[in-house]
Amino acid sequence: MVTPNIYEAEILTEKSIKKKAHLFEIAERLINLGIKAVIIKGWQSSSFIWDFFFDKNKKVFLKKKKLxxxxxxxxxxFSSALLSYLMHGFDPETAFKKTKNWLYLKLKKAEKEKIGGKLWLFL
Incomplete structure (x- = not known):
């Protein structure tokens, strides 16, 4: 499994991501290299941030309101929490969803407390 952000996914595949449909193409390229699952993080619209899970059988978009x-x-x-969920026996899609929710709750708490900067200071 790989978990690139938008910029890293573009570098890995030498393809530009200009619209959400490009995420499918990029994920497919990575899957065709033998990677079992891909999570591309950080696609942004005006009000939301989207993360994308892709394996040979599923395509899942999760969005959260921008903070x-x-x-x-x-x-x-994100990667550390994802690994933790996987090591606790969750399947990749469930681990992705749990990780996205966990991180969002931490960021909302940091936003409420007006804490920015390095995330580890607030976890």
Whole structure:
């Protein structure tokens, strides 16, 4: 499984992501390399941030409302939490959903407390 953000996914596949449909193409390219599941993080619309889970059988988009604040370390926190859920026996799709919800709750708490910067300071 790989968990690139938009920029990293573009570098890995040498393809630009200009619209949401491109996420399917990028994920397919990565799956065709032998990767079993792909999570592309950070597609943004005006009000939401979307993350995308893709394997050979499923395509799942999850969106959360954009939060104010400037958070660093969210990709690392996401990957660590995802691994934790996987190690506890959750299937990849469920681990993805649980990770997205867990991280969003942490970011909402940080937003409420007006804490920005490095995420690990508030976890």
């Amino acid at each position: 104010s604040g400037n958070f660093h370390g969210t990709g690392c926190a």
